[in-house]
Amino acid sequence: MLSSHRGQAAYLDAYNRAEYQEEQARAVTDLHRAVLEADVKRTAAVVMQLLSMPIPQGPSLSTIRDLLAAEVSHPLCKILASTIRSEWRNANAHEDFRWDSVNSTLLLGGQSADLEEVLDAAIRARAICRGFEHGVAVAYAQNASLVISDAEDSSYVGRDLSIVQAAGEARFPVLDIRRQGSLVRLDVPDITIESLREAFRAILRAAIADPSVERWELRQASPDRPPLRVDRTGANAGLQVAEHLWEIVDPLPFASLSLLANAMTKAGELAATTASTVLVLAAAHVVGERDRLSPALAHGDPAAKDELIKTARLVSEGARAAARLLKGPADRSLLAFAAVLAGDCHRLRGSPPYDLVHEFVPADRTLRRHMPVRLPWVTGIENSAV
Numbered sequence: 001m002l003s004s005h006r007g008q009a010a011y012l013d014a015y016n017r018a019e020y021q022e023e024q025a026r027a028v029t030d031l032h033r034a035v036l037e038a039d040v041k042r043t044a045a046v047v048m049q050l051l052s053m054p055i056p057q058g059p060s061l062s063t064i065r066d067l068l069a070a071e072v073s074h075p076l077c078k079i080l081a082s083t084i085r086s087e088w089r090n091a092n093a094h095e096d097f098r099w100d101s102v103n104s105t106l107l108l109g110g111q112s113a114d115l116e117e118v119l120d121a122a123i124r125a126r127a128i129c130r131g132f133e134h135g136v137a138v139a140y141a142q143n144a145s146l147v148i149s150d151a152e153d154s155s156y157v158g159r160d161l162s163i164v165q166a167a168g169e170a171r172f173p174v175l176d177i178r179r180q181g182s183l184v185r186l187d188v189p190d191i192t193i194e195s196l197r198e199a200f201r202a203i204l205r206a207a208i209a210d211p212s213v214e215r216w217e218l219r220q221a222s223p224d225r226p227p228l229r230v231d232r233t234g235a236n237a238g239l240q241v242a243e244h245l246w247e248i249v250d251p252l253p254f255a256s257l258s259l260l261a262n263a264m265t266k267a268g269e270l271a272a273t274t275a276s277t278v279l280v281l282a283a284a285h286v287v288g289e290r291d292r293l294s295p296a297l298a299h300g301d302p303a304a305k306d307e308l309i310k311t312a313r314l315v316s317e318g319a320r321a322a323a324r325l326l327k328g329p330a331d332r333s334l335l336a337f338a339a340v341l342a343g344d345c346h347r348l349r350g351s352p353p354y355d356l357v358h359e360f361v362p363a364d365r366t367l368r369r370h371m372p373v374r375l376p377w378v379t380g381i382e383n384s385a386v
Contacts, residue, residue, distance in 0.1 A: 007240040008034050008126065010324065015119070025099040025106050028115055032122040036061055036089055037244055039129040044068060044080050047132070051077075062086045076132070083125035087111065088118065096346055159210045166205035172198045175221070182214035190220045191228060191377050199228060200256040204242060207235040220377065226267060228377045234262025234325065241321050245314070253285045253311075254318030261322040267376045271330035275323075276370040279337055282319045283366035286312050286341065290360055297353045305353035309345045312360060316341035337366060 011031035018024040044064045048055050051074065056063060061084050068081035091097050091109035098107050105112045160177050163184065167174045172195070176187040184206070191199055203216050216235065218228040237258035242251035257278050264274040289311045290297075296304035316338040323334035340362045348359055 007236070008038075014324070021104065021115070022099040022101070025097070025115055028106075028119045028122065029097055029108075032088065032118055034240075035122045035125045035129075036084060040064075040080065040083055040125055043129040043132050046136075047076060047080065061089055079128055083121065083128060085121065088113065088121075159212070162209040163206040163213075166209040167202040170198055170201040170205045172202035174202070182212065183217060184210070184213045184215070185217045185219060185227075188218050188220060190222050190225060191218070193375060193378050196375065196378070197252050197256050200230075200238065200259040201252050203230050203235060203259060204238050204252075204255060207232075207239060226376055228263055229266040230259050230263050231266065234259050234266075237262065237321050237325060241318050249310075249314070254314045255321075257282055257315075257318040257322040258325060261325045264376070265325065269374070269376065271326050271328060273374055275326060275330035275333050277373050277375065278319065278322050278334060279366050280370045280373040282315050282322075282337065283363040283370075286315050286360050286363040287367060290356065290363075294357050297357045300353050302353055305348075305351075305356055308356055308360075309348060312341050312363075313345045316345070337362070 008031055011027050011034060015024050015027035015031065018027060041061065041064065045055060048067065051071065053067065053071070059067075065081045065084040065086065068077040071077035088108050091111075096109050099105075100107050100112070103112070106115045106118065107113070108118075160179070163186075164174050164177060167186070173189055174186050175189070178185045178187075186202075188199070189195075199218060203218075206216070207213065214232050216230045220227065238255040241258060242255040245251035245254070260281065261274055261278050264277060265271070269277075289308055293304040293308050297308070319334050319338040319341070323331040323338065325331075326334065341360070344360055344362070348356060351359075
């Protein structure tokens with residue numbers, strides 16, 4: 001919930017700071033999707049549980065809307081159902097939206113939609129969910145017997161143990177842990193290009209275990225190697241990407257792009273160098289998955305096609321999240337790459353699987369253009385091109 005709230009606040013801030021209507025449109029569609037996928041889904045699940053309604057496994061928003069709308073005797077169900085407009089959500093989920101600069105309107109799935117109306121719908125949905133949560137809080141406050149005391153050790157010792165355990169679950173070794181205010185410093189073995197993603201996984205898991213940490217620092221065993229630093233902004237950006245993926249797919253190939261952008265910025269790298277590195281890792285994942293799935297695609301396997309398109313779409317979302325941590329031409333290069341990927345995903349939905357063997361060519365070009373990649377923690381600050 002915390003990462004969802006911060007993500008939505010970031011989208012609202014991006015909307016308020018946007019200089020162009022195209023940027024406002026992107027922020028509003030991101031906010032609308034985030035509110036429906038997080039707040040509305042979560043609130044609807046609690047409401048249905050309280051009403052002893054059967055809840056399908058992993059229900060879509062349209063299914064949730066139909067179930068809620070069927071409960072005509074419960075006003076809250078009707079109100080929640082009214083927040084879900086499938087035509088907007090589906091267009092948003094499939095990146096099928098754009099700003100029509102000629103007519104000054106937002107196009108969702110090819111249909112005109114008023115930008116302020118979409119924004120108001122997202123804010124209204126947030127307010128409904130918050131009102132419900134406040135009502136639950138009041139009910140608990142008036143019925144102390146409903147509250148289950150948390151006996152877990154809340155001292156820094158207990159939190160340190162939870163961080164080390166989280167790193168262990170991520171299969172990333174921690175040699176020692178120290179705290180200095182809101183900074184947590186982890187002593188770790190030397191990071192390799194193979195273990196970098198697991199380092200980011202450990203940070204994400206640890207951030208979930210102890211949300212109070214503002215800054216993470218991973219100190220490598222070799223004294224000539226610089227520490228890897230990630231602050232709360234980078235961790236929250238990664239958690240926002242990963243939030244709805246943990247139970248479905250490994251979120252790290254996509255969530256790690258935000259942490260990488262944040263860590264390189266903290267390492268003093270130029271924004272252009274940071275963007276190039278993020279682009280290489282993003283493009284490499286798309287190309288790698290396409291090549292891995294090529295035999296199945298060549299045999300016309302629709303499941304392989306769906307998997308590749310889903311992967312490319314998630315890489316696009318991860319690149320956009322990383323772009324929000326950068327400024328100027330650097331963020332525009334990431335946003336352009338993300339937009340091209342999203343466009344390819346939309347275009348290829350109607351193509352036969354074997355066509356995808358030779359698709360996603362922009363990812364190939366991105367790899368050639370931006371290699372070699374710079375990772376300052378892997379080979380030392382003076383010689384870190386790999």
